[in-house]
Amino acid sequence: MPFIRITTFGAPLTSEQIHRLQQGTTDLMVTVMRKPIEGTAVFVEQANQGGWSIAGKPVSVAAQVEATIGAGTNTPDEKARFMADMMRLLRTVLGRELRDETYITLHQFDHDSYGRGGLTRTERERRRKAA
Numbered sequence: 001m002p003f004i005r006i007t008t009f010g011a012p013l014t015s016e017q018i019h020r021l022q023q024g025t026t027d028l029m030v031t032v033m034r035k036p037i038e039g040t041a042v043f044v045e046q047a048n049q050g051g052w053s054i055a056g057k058p059v060s061v062a063a064q065v066e067a068t069i070g071a072g073t074n075t076p077d078e079k080a081r082f083m084a085d086m087m088r089l090l091r092t093v094l095g096r097e098l099r100d101e102t103y104i105t106l107h108q109f110d111h112d113s114y115g116r117g118g119l120t121r122t123e124r125e126r127r128r129k130a131a
Contacts, residue, residue, distance in 0.1 A: 001114060001121060002035050003068045004042045008094060009052040010061035017093050018044045024089040029067075032082045033074055039116060054101045063090050064103050070121060071108040079106055 004025050013021075022042045029035040052062040065086055074082075083104045091098050111121040119127070 001039050001068065001070055001116065002029055002033070002041070004029065004040075005066045006042065006044045006090075007047055007064045007066075008044070008061075009047045009059075009063070010094065012048060013044070013046055020093050021089070024093070025065075025086070028082055028085050028089070032085060033069065033078055035069070035073075054099055059099065061094055061097055062102065063094060063098060064105075065090070066105050066107060068107045068109065068114065070114070071110050073108075074106075082106075 006021055006025065021044050025042045026037065026040050029040045030037050052059055054062070067082075083106075086104050087102060090102060111125070113120070115121055115124065117124075
């Protein structure tokens with residue numbers, strides 16, 4: 001954990017833009033959110049079919065970020081800083097026309113409710129302590 005999904009809408013992203021989003025998000029998770037780099041996964045997807053509107057009006061560029069993290073692992077200040085820094089990263093990569101109505105959400109799960117490699121975080125920690 002964490003898993004971060006970045007959904008964009010607008011002109012197709014270049015491989016460089018995708019890399020900047022992935023690397024920048026990983027860096028924020030490691031530095032601001034204090035997450036280990038080994039378990040950090042970032043998925044950038046492009047929704048270039050259909051349409052995106054804000055306040056009932058079509059927009060030409062938009063984004064949404066959803067990050068899944070463990071419950072109780074970050075302070076309110078860390079979460080606020082992550083959101084502010086993530087918005088700066090999105091605007092740097094996608095352009096200044098990206099509106100403030102760009103939602104960045106943090107989904108927090110109990111350590112028994114998520115895992116990787118077939119093990120919950122609780123079980124992974126139990127095994128690490130037993131070793």
